[in-house]
Amino acid sequence: MTEPKLTIAMSESDRTLKLLSGARRLPGFELEAKHETVEQIFINQISQAMYDVSELSLASYLIAKGGGDDRLTAIPVFLSRSFRHNAIYVRADSPWRHPSELKGRRFGFPEFQMTAAVWVRGMFREEWGIAEGEMQWFTFRPERVPVQIPATLTEGDLFEALVDGRVDAVMSARRPPANLFPASGEGGVLRRLLPDAWDEERAYYDRTGIFPIMHLVSLKAETVERFPDLPKRMYELLLGIKDEGIAGLLETIKNNTSDPWIWESVERSSRLMNDDIWPYGAEANWAQIVKFMGYLREDGLLGRELAPEEVFHASVWNT
Template identity: 35%
Template sequence: MARLPLTFACGDYDRTRALAEDTVRPDGIDLTYLRLPVEETFFRMMRHQEFEVAELSLSSYVLSLRTDPSPFVALPVFTSRMFRHGSLYCHADAGITEPEDLRGKRIGTPEFQLTACVWMRGILADRHDVPVDSVSYFTGGQETPGRVEKAGVDLPDSLSVARIPEDRTLAAMLAEGEIDALCTPRVPSPFVAGDPRVRRVFPDVVVAEKEYYAATGIFPIMHVVVIRRDVYDRHPWVAQSLYKALLTARDLAYENLYDTSALRFMLPWLTPQLEEARALLGRDYWSYGVAGNREPLTTFLRYHHEQGLSERLWQPEELFAPESLEAAVI
């Protein structure tokens, strides 16, 4: 019997590499793995639904649920997780010495609906007394002019969100003090270049993120894996098949990361850092599924709704293919 050919667009990750290298094969599927930058994958998937399977921003996926039927079905596979306190930058002369000082400021963001920015706006509101409607937001290209929201958003009138001029970039505006702060998944070029006019809002990111985890138990989820609706409707079995394969690939990455015979990545203290992460977050710190991720999923969905991006408050189980939430018991 012929295997079902599917194309999977995803980043170049250790946790999915076994699928890219064909050392793990999903049952019944002939998978073509496309290594693409996340921005390209998300744009092409949200605008044109080009791939049968793809990594997708959690925020963009939740936005897609507003259509009936929704264009995608997700798996509880989290290809990207990241603490995002390090994603907040400010102008050195903006009068921002602590996160609370962001109230009343002008904050840039490449897109309002970016998952990283949904997380940070929620964290600032929950933990630093910076309500979402207490600042002015400016959207546009970070390094290149002209970026637009990949998924249309209809935000409440209580929020002040404006486009920057078409010939300007957020990175330049931050360096020149035209905006006070920038929330972005990618490090802005002035910071990379060591421009003294730009610094992080949280000076010691690691301390801030460890304190956040100790207080909340949340390791933020950024991306999920989605199956295009037409593929899922014709072949519902692919959800379980892909989920099993992605779990196996992740487990191999766990195992390989702790191989001390030679460093897999160019980090001198990789092994002790891994051991510290396990001690702080648990051995299955990059967990898949809903059961071990209810708190981060519930929190994100609340933020998404509170920020006017979802018309209703979704529950975690509603996001995912039912087949991926159950497993046979032997």
């Protein structure tokens, strides 16, 4: 008997590679991995619901849901989480050393609604004392979900605009090119705004308990109607792969990465985060999602706070 085929689209990491490579299967299904950039995956899924299962921007998913788009549901598998203190850049000759010094300045994002940008604007307001309307926002690509934004869409490259002085600072989830920002993080045309970004991030987590969610896993609603147990089974499969990936980081007979001090880093993170360095599940993460929805509402991107049953499939509410 031929197994039903599901299309899956995710970026590669220790949280997904076993699934994408076929090393781990979902019994009863044939999984067809689609290989695209994460940005293209988001565009395809949010605009066309192209994949049965895909990684998706938390912000775009919530904005679409808040606008009444029910083509997708989701599970609390967060394939990307990242602190973004380290992702704010200025020119090396800039006088600024802290976000609070950027009031009134010209600030660039790749896209206004991208999840990282929402977190950073929320931190400008809540952490760094710069109110809405006290910054000039610029973006460098069209919005993937049509929304009204208080930003100027600008032609060209984000980092080139920073180098040329068309903006004063930028936030980018992608690292600047090596010719502008060397591997050491020092001596380039650009530098991080915060000289001690990594310590700032640990202090932020210690104070708030927030390890910012960037991406979740979406499922096509019509596929879930055909296979109602798919969300819970996919959640359990991806949870297991993630736990195996973290265990692999601590394997000392061989280093699974090319970082000489990865074990020190994982141990330090485990001490700070009470041994759960990458939490999945609705219950452990719902307060953070509520916080993020508040940021979306302050940005004018979400009209109301969504309930858990609107965000996640019923089978995973209690995870």
